[in-house]
Amino acid sequence: MDISWDEITQEELKYLYYDEELTDRQIADIFGVTIGKVTYKRKKFDINIKNKVYQEFMNQNSDLLKEANSNSKERLLKRENIDSISKAITHFVFRNGPVEDMHANNQLSEVDMKTLNKFMVNRIAGLLTAIADNKWLQLELLLSYYKLFGTEWDKAEPDMKEINLAMKLLLIDRL
Known part of the structure; x- marks a missing residue:
């Protein structure tokens, strides 16, 4: 080499x-x-x-995985799943991190946490409903507005570790 x-x-x-x-x-x-x-x-x-x-x-199983991925998308986009998915996403992106640490250290009260959780779940449910209803123009307009804020923040670094780990653990347990 x-x-x-x-x-x-x-x-x-x-x-x-x-x-x-x-x-x-x-x-x-x-x-x-x-x-x-x-x-x-x-x-x-x-x-x-x-x-x-x-x-x-x-x-070796790309066709099978494409079909499973498509089936998952269908299940995730059903309106009856929006409530539970919104709560799961809130835990994934919000609760299981610095906010939970702040709560554990008494920096946020139970009332604060309830307010934050409700706000996050409702906002995420709104996004998921728009996606399920194919309201792409409305989403683009909304996100175009919100892209004006946070421009001084660090560049996003997609965190796929837990997402990829879930699939790996499922498959490794079966291999």
Whole structure:
């Protein structure tokens, strides 16, 4: 390889470990580093046999997964599910984080939490109802307005860890 160990990317290491099926020792020999350095970088990049099996399963069952994904979308967009989904999303994005910590540290009262929860659930339910009703123009207009605010905030970094973990755990338990 024409790259140094310090320059190797996650994709390049995946290729060596998954596609070329090289061991840590073989990779270490190629780059002239210790096995420990290879193991450390693999763990840092979350490259392991379990994830390889998961990825192979996902690739081999793409049609089945597309159908399951479509069925999930249908279930999620049913109006009768909006209440429970709104509450679940509120827990996922709002309650299970800094706000819950503030509540636990008595920085927010029970009344404050109830007010915040109700507000969040209702707002999320409104968005989900608009999505279920295909009100895309209204959503775009609403979001165009709200995009004017928070411009000084840090750029969004989509947090997919728990979302991806849910699928991995489901499949790994069945493999």
